[in-house]
Amino acid sequence: MPYHKQIRFGAVAVEKGFITPGQLGKAVMIQMKLDLEKGIHKLLGELLVELGFMTDRQVEEVLQAQKG
Template identity: 50%
Template structure:
């Protein structure tokens, strides 16, 4: 649902030896131009593939190695909260960050809202780390 990238796609591709720094710069240049001139955003992996620098299998390998579980997804899968409760907590998180620049952890917010207790937060965190 809300997959988080552990490391940026380009950095992982470089680390795996699939692309060179020059190839990443080529792709980033295209991505930036498209963002500014055409108001569209293509994933860097798609651009690297279109340029012939990476193939589908390499893209898939990088994608599989880049996703880690998110707190909210894990809490939902454990039955601690609902999707609506997560959305409410994330909305509060975004609003607070926009208002005063303070980034509260989603677990803290869910406890403050009364949707989770501290034991459930710890169990969720343990579940996230056991899946890595």
């Protein structure tokens, strides 16, 4: 996939109004903490759903937008 089409998941989710920049920041911090402290890497979309910030349907919509 060309570089210009590899839009970051979080940026698309914010652009679509699914989450706020603050929610994105919180999720990214949790993602990094899990990865560094526990060796657990969760996909950002999965984590945003677990936190109740997004629905599965919204995650799918963002993934489709990334494909483009």
